[in-house]
Amino acid sequence: MTQRIIKFTKMHGAGNDYIYVNTLIYNIPDPAAVSVRWSDRHKGIGSDGLVLIGAASSPEADYSMRIFNADGSEAMMCGNASRCIGKYLYEKGMTDKSVIRLETLSGIKTLKLYINDGKVERVTVDMLCPAFDVPAQYAPGCSDGNDGTLLADGRLFGGTFVSMGNPHFVTFVNDIATLDIARYGSILERHAAFPSRCNIEFAQPMADGTIRTRVWERGSGITMACGTGACATAVAAALTGRSGRSSRIAMDGGTLDITWQEADNHVMMAGPAEFVFEGEINLDN
Numbered sequence: 275m276t277q278r279i280i281k282f283t284k285m286h287g288a289g290n291d292y293i294y295v296n297t298l299i300y301n302i303p304d305p306a307a308v309s310v311r312w313s314d315r316h317k318g319i320g321s322d323g324l325v326l327i328g329a330a331s332s333p334e335a336d337y338s339m340r341i342f343n344a345d346g347s348e349a350m351m352c353g354n355a356s357r358c359i360g361k362y363l364y365e366k367g368m369t370d371k372s373v374i375r376l377e378t379l380s381g382i383k384t385l386k387l388y389i390n391d392g393k394v395e396r397v398t399v400d401m402l403c404p405a406f407d408v409p410a411q412y413a414p415g416c417s418d419g420n421d422g423t424l425l426a427d428g429r430l431f432g433g434t435f436v437s438m439g440n441p442h443f444v445t446f447v448n449d450i451a452t453l454d455i456a457r458y459g460s461i462l463e464r465h466a467a468f469p470s471r472c473n474i475e476f477a478q479p480m481a482d483g484t485i486r487t488r489v490w491e492r493g494s495g496i497t498m499a500c501g502t503g504a505c506a507t508a509v510a511a512a513l514t515g516r517s518g519r520s521s522r523i524a525m526d527g528g529t530l531d532i533t534w535q536e537a538d539n540h541v542m543m544a545g546p547a548e549f550v551f552e553g554e555i556n557l558d559n
C-alpha cells in the first residue's frame with residue numbers, strides 16, 4: 275500500500291534547488307509525473323526537479339540517487355544534488371561515514387564530507403572522468419573531435435561537447451552579463467545536433483580568475499547553478515587553453531571549485547549544500 279502523504283526535504287546546492295524524498299520510507303510510483311507537478315513554482319512545491327534517495331543495488335555503494343528534471347525527464351547524474359545527498363545522509367543519521375559511495379546512473383560517485391560540529395559544511399565529489407561522446411551529429415561547420423559550432427536564432431556558438439555522465443555543450447562568449455540565456459539556451463538545448471537534447475553552459479573567463487558561467491539545463495531551463503555543468507565548463511576551459519586544470523566556476527547561485535586531475539583524469543567538484551525546509555505533500559498533488 276503506497277503512503278499518500280509524503281514527507282520531503284527541500285535543499286539546494288549553489289541555488290540549484292531540488293525536492294528530496296527518501297524512498298527507503300516512501301514509494302513514488304510515477305516519479306516523472308510527480309517531478310513535473312511538484313516542481314511547479316506556482317502550483318507545486320517549486321524546484322528544479324525531484325531527487326530520490328534510495329538503497330544501492332551495488333554492494334560497492336552505500337546509497338543510490340535518481341534525479342528527475344522539472345519536465346519529468348530522468349538524468350544520469352546531478353552534481354549539486356549529490357553534494358546535498360551527502361549532507362542529507364549524514365545530518366539525518368543515515369550514515370556516520372564522512373566518505374560515502376553514491377550509486378548513480380552514470381556510475382558510483384565518491385562523496386567526501388567536511389564536517390564541523392556535526393554539520394556538513396562542504397562536500398567534494400569525485401565526478402569520475404569526462405567523456406567527449408556527447409550524442410551530437412555535428413552541425414555544418416563543426417570541427418571533428420569535441421568542438422562544434424551551432425547556429426541558434428541567427429547567432430553562431432562555437433563550443434565544446436563534454437559529458438559528465440550527462441551531455442553538455444560549453445560555449446565561451448564575451449557578453450555573459452547581457453546574453454539572453456533563455457532565448458539561445460532554449461534553442462541550443464533542442465538543437466538538431468543533440469538527439470538526446472543537451473545542457474548548455476555559457477561561459478566567460480573574468481579578470482579575477484573565475485569563469486563566470488550561466489546555464490540553461492536540459493529539462494529545467496535556467497538554473498542558478500549546475501554541478502556537472504561546472505565540471506564540463508572547467509574541462510572545456512582547460513581543453514581550449516582558457517585555464518589550467520583547476521577553475522573557480524562562478525554561477526548565478528554560487529561558486530564551485532573544480533579540478534580536472536592529471537594523474538587519473540578524474541574531475542573533482544567542491545561546493546556547498548544547504549537545507550531549506552521540510553514539508554509534507556499528498557502524493558496526488
Ligand SMILES: N[C@H](CCC[C@H](N)C(=O)O)C(=O)O
Pocket residue numbers: 290341343348349350351352353354355440441473491492493494497499500501502503
Ligand atoms: N538537467 C541535467 C540534470 C541536472 C544536472 C545539474 N542540476 C547538476 O547539478 O549537475 C540533465 O538533464 O542532464
